[in-house]
Amino acid sequence: MGTAAAGDDVDRPLGDQQHKVNLSARRPFAQAVRTGLAETFFPDDPFRGFGALPPAARAWGTLKYFVPALEWAPRYGLDKFKYDLLAGVTIASLAIPQGISYAKLANLPPIIGLYSSFVPPLLYAVFGSSNNLAVGTVAAASLLLASIIETDVPPEENPQLYLQLFYTAAFFTGVFQTALGVFRLGLIVDFLSRSTITGFMGGTAAIIIMQQLKGMLGMKHFTSKTDLISVMTSIFHYRHEWKWQSAVLGICFLLFLLSTKILRKKRPNLFWVSAIAPFIIVVIGGVFAFLVKGNEHGIPIVGDLKKGINPLSISQLTFSEKHVNTAVKAGFLSAILALAEGIAVGRSLALIKNEQIDGNKEMIAFGIMNIAGSFTSCYLTTGPFSKSAVNFHAGCRTPMSNVVMSVCILLVLLFLAPLFKYTPLVALSAIIVVAMIGLIKVKEFCHLYRVDKFDFCICMVAFIGVIFFTMVTGLSASVGLSVLRALLHVARPNTCKLGSMASGEIFRDVRHYPHARNIPNVLVLQLGSPIYFVNAGYLRERILRWVEDEENTCKIDGQDLQYVVLDLGGVTSIDNTGIGILLEIHKSLDRKGIRIALTNPRLEVTEKLVLSGYIKDIIGEEWVFLTLKDAITACRYALQRSRSKEDGEV
Template sequence: MILSNNSRTSPKKEKFVLGLQYLFPIFEWAPSYTFDFLKSDFISGITIASLAIPQGISYAKLANLPPVLGLYSSFIPPLVYAMMGSSRDLAVGTVAVASLLTASMIGNEVDANQNPTLYLHLAFTATFFAGVFQASLGLLRLGFIVDFLSHATIIGFMAGAATVVIMQQLKGILGLDHFTHSTDLVSVMRSVFSQTHQWRWESAVLGFGFLFFLLTTRYFSKRKPKYFWVSAMAPLTSVILGSLLVYLTHAEKHGVQVIGYLKKGLNPMSFTDLVFVSPYLSTAIKTGIITGVIALAEGIAVGRSFAMFKNYHIDGNKEMIAFGTMNIVGSCTSCYLTTGPFSRSAVNYNAGCKTAVSNIVMALGVMVTLLFLTPLFHYTPLVVLSSIIVSAMLGLLDYEAAIHLWSIDKFDFMVCISAYAGVVFASVEIGLVIAVAISLLRLLLFVARPKTFILGNIPNSMIYRNVEQYPNTSSVPGVLILEIDAPIYFANSGYLRERCGQSFKSNKKLYKLKICAYLHTCYS
């Protein structure tokens, strides 16, 4: 009887352990963690912490939130992800596009300057709903929804958002006090050139000087990858040099705006600040879902990219649960939306990280900053933060990918350009809607109007290929073989009947028609 009981309880215990490891992958790899791994992760964590601090402050300003929230968001969420994430290379933090979307969508309902408390609470609430949405997708295994954002869509949308972010930074670089809340190109240019008498040359000189420094260090690190740390340390170096320059020259008295007081201490709880009442609930839900989808698309794409380089697998549904949980926890601890940004993750990868412990080291570095070093940022000029953002956003303008799309698929190129134009000339939300709508249209056209190819036999083989791509193929006497690039069902049956009839009429000498349908494959 004792042996029987053990045999019954053992599978239950095993299932519990497997379930625990599924939700918390740290229990899977932690037992085999070594001191050599710790050395690599420690160096990586310190490196990305030096990048996370200035980026966090910059992106919080971009979202019209208190700068210290950028530090809060680089403390708690990375700790959660280190326990629940399946990527070894992803470095968690705030991102520019999500920050811009937060400012744009919530700013349409509440002015951050006139009612900062309500605006802040709505940002926490939107982060909460983003987390709930992300975790729900993972638990229900609905990650395929994110895949509807095609590669072309993401390229165009991210480039458009980067352009908008860069234009918004003209306020800081030119030292303007008043600026448009709109994000479209026309409104921004009108706001800039209607205030030429208020441009401050001191701020512009600082801004372009630090931007040149940041771009130069990035170029150097790209040419010599072993010096990746030069580019990674450049933002923090810019903050330190900018702060010293302002402090020594009293530039804040001559039109150079500074951050000012930053609250010292760890994250205060914000669960009671969440807004679940109308008329703002719908705004928080809409903002959370849209920013949550964008954050998922970026984070999972970045994680998969680096996993491919190191030849390991990450589970998309696990990642969604991890992202969702860290944003739910973050919304209750004074954080706004976080994901896995490419720039920070690339630095983490190049620094030689081995596991997600690098996120823990980064979080501890940010914690030390919150406890002891925040007064040092008092004299940090806003124009330096603008330069850091512009430098980071220039990396998202992937014109080479757009050119590649043009060479291989004109329709995908149109999707990319439509997403870009929608974001730049209308708004971020409209650009996203246009991009998704065109992507869905492309999918429907692919299913309802599939391509058909005539196949021929490659001599001395049993392989059949497209006769247009392989002119040396020979046809099978008396048989017309077609490849149909989609499944056959009611939505495309009429179209395929017409296409097959046309192919048959164009080959009148053939007396037999044989259709071979494949799903993206042919004989091999």
């Protein structure tokens, strides 16, 4: 017994037939580093295929990469413009009420919402790579910005400074977004999982709807907090301010908007009805309020809107020590949020048309448009889902539709703005409520619950955190939980015992394939995921436990365990601690007279194992196999040999 581990060489039972692991494959260091960096920061490899081009073409290609408009503009013609014109006018009719509504949501002067739909879309048309995205303000980020900036500067006390901080936050948002794009750190957005976004958007939609109770009931006073309990307390506390006129009008508007939504679902080609419905409401509501002098009869209106295009705001950016922290925090959080929404929207629409979106390029485009926006009286803009979907369904072909929208808004700003003075606030509230209802995706919650309970938890933490605490709390708790899960996955990778199937041709997990048979005297373990310091200690414990369990089973069968075969096919990398642990496992097993064999190490792992001397000095090259079948055959052969030797000696 135990001779198998005694260090004598094994004859190759399969002779030339045996497949050998290529132990000499090794990438030069510089190449390995370059590949590693490229895969980390340039997973999309934007400049591939440039190498073969002449310098001029290469420069033109690079320029086209950074300014996608150069790609489509030269081939642009009337055939595409007629589609873009239609789409542009449609989204402009949506941009006006949405811009005013979301600005009100953020406690900003309503005109800022219109300004924000003028300059940023022009810039996106030049730098953006998505053909479907429509640029504008978004509800969630508006509320998030307001909730952060309010705690520093209450808008009632100092509306001017409050507005300045919005510009400054937009500036930082732009800087962060550009930096993330330039340094190719799109990675950060990856840490917002789909479950987090679903929960966060749902929770935000719920609190935004609650906020609209103020407008629907025509109230003047309201809490600046966003959580359910504060909002409900506030509504009942000021119940003497409730106005039935507002409520009746609001319910009429709501019913109208909802019916156009239902119409759209039943007849998808009538999508434009629901797209211009908000505009219709604003017009009808405005005319009605004007005729009945709504303001004096319990129907508050928007109030004065100045004529004229965006004034410059570059001199209003505030970098005073006292408030800059707030602006940076608001800017950073809304940058991440806006990117997550904008890129997700761009990608999902591109997917339908089978186009490609470059995340890092999009970040730079968003960044540029926000920096420019902060200089021209705009606050945070991104690619909101509702507007982009309308743009898409209206048949947009290129980012030119954004230019058309921008021109429409320009005309409104120059000539029509004062007319929107009479827009009843309740109309804006109804528009927001209907836009938000669709974001609470109950079906998605159920799906998550069915498929993955942990993902459901992550989603619910965001949802409940946003509703009962603050938006930042909900978001960070959910992201924290996701990252913890990621680390746990890494810290506790799955190992499984393989049994033989199909008369020894295939080896699979015995839990998964209960008819897979044990291999006498041999324990085959499949490892997965990288082996490194976080999980190395665990893997040692786990493998030694597998071995102990197997020894106990073997004892009952009257056999003894002689070989442990580690299938490294799923191990994508290994670090110094990992190699140390393999050594420790080897020592522990050696003491028990058990030999280790490795099968199918990947390139990266082979390199490290060879370099560290583990393969040559510790387990021996002849115990590294390309396939499990080879390894098992070799084990059996060595076992027979040692047994016949023992018999001979006896």
